[in-house]
Amino acid sequence: MSTVSLSDQALRRPRRLVLAGMEGCTNCAACEVRGHGVCSALADKELERLSRAAVKVTVPAGHMFIEEGSDAHDFFNVTGGTVKLFKSLPDGRRQITGFVGVGHFLGLAVSDHYAFGAESVEQVQLCRFSRTKLETLMEEFPSIERRLLAEAANELVAAQDQMLLLGRKTAHERVASFLYGRLVEKYGEHIPPVADILLPMTRADIADFLGLTVETVSRTFSRLRREHLIGVGAGQDIHIPSVSRLEAIGSGDG
Amino acid sequence: MSTVSLSDQALRRPRRLVLAGMEGCTNCAACEVRGHGVCSALADKELERLSRAAVKVTVPAGHMFIEEGSDAHDFFNVTGGTVKLFKSLPDGRRQITGFVGVGHFLGLAVSDHYAFGAESVEQVQLCRFSRTKLETLMEEFPSIERRLLAEAANELVAAQDQMLLLGRKTAHERVASFLYGRLVEKYGEHIPPVADILLPMTRADIADFLGLTVETVSRTFSRLRREHLIGVGAGQDIHIPSVSRLEAIGSGDG
DNA sequence: ATAATTTCTTGACCTATATCATTGTCCCGA
């Protein structure tokens, strides 16, 4: 497998990212995310075809690889790390619409321009396909289409939850919801009653995701700590002594 | 065509709506929304098959026909009127996630429970399909699936816009965005420079959609009127003397 | 190591929007 690391020089924050890459990735079948994302919809024979269209790319932390409004040439599948998706206003106000991790699919656009930007939160591995190639593959393998529809339906549900959060929840509830959401991302359906999470994103990212300011996020973490609802360990490590209590607060059952 | 009107008795606000209906609707081909929604994806022959699975339903104004969390048996296609979709918190706080009109599709759920509620804003006509039947049809006609994916992608873009609005826009910008959005719904791509809209929803609905209170919505309408950005005619009729100016404010280019 | 830079926390103060209260307007039914 060929993995392409983009030079740091080419990736500094405000620049457009030009995705360079080898002319193919020959072993989707052995890929570490074989069971996730679009790939999970395919049989081995189909995967072989997919391989020829895919390019594996590595993006270092904190770099934009989709610019809002730019031409939507590619689709991506996250195979490692965490990505933030966002929309901005002309004066710089920003809303992060989601943090997406391994297995997630990215680049579903209606028009031929991306309606959102995407930036790596930590070092990220991506599997890149050209839109046109993926469309050809969809014709051939309807299972890909079905998988994409399922993914879109999931994202839509998440988006509706986030609208409820942004429109109607307090700062306390938003941060609790956020932490609970991270647990869901980490553990799926089977969240242990006592758990830990490592947050890869900054307070500023969390603020832009929750529609708050950095200061309010910080104060709310402090409040949750005072209330013994979380324990903040070294660095970004958060301990949650009672997941159910946290979930209740996040759902408005304070 | 058989149209079923539900008795007012059976539809009072807090009750569960049980959708009664005739055992089929035989003329999708002649349907007034033939060119919209799922139907537009189908050839005449396919429509004939779809007809057998569809039931046309009329819901009077202000009645819930999908209850949040109830079993997701059906899909709907809006063929007349405006529907509001919403999510609620246990204490009654509510977020309207969208107003959907003719041609829109409704009921895409990940699990077997609806993640949202749906209520008619005005009298509404719906085309109802059972989930299982639609799944069978999707197997047979991949074009339906493609159409649904396109619809989901569109909704996702709208949801991201709404997250930006809820997380980062001022009340002034929110109301301007909302009015502009109504123009897009009414005119599509070709919005005239001077336009009018008739809002079928109440100030309370607008507030729940924009993450504001009724009072703030009302005050903001008054402010927009003072600024000559809108003219409020008789009833719910809004006149917009400069669509571009309104759009600029809604996009944060005050 | 140590300086430089970014991120985080906390305090003091402020403002946009929420809340509470009142009055006015529209509609529909008797």
Next chain:
DNA sequence: TCGGGACAATGATATAGGTCAAGAAATTAT
């Protein structure tokens, strides 16, 4: 034609969260 109930507008006041400012901690560069 009147009366009642929903809807809307507006004023007075409160407050959650924003803004500004400063210092502490963590991270990165030299």
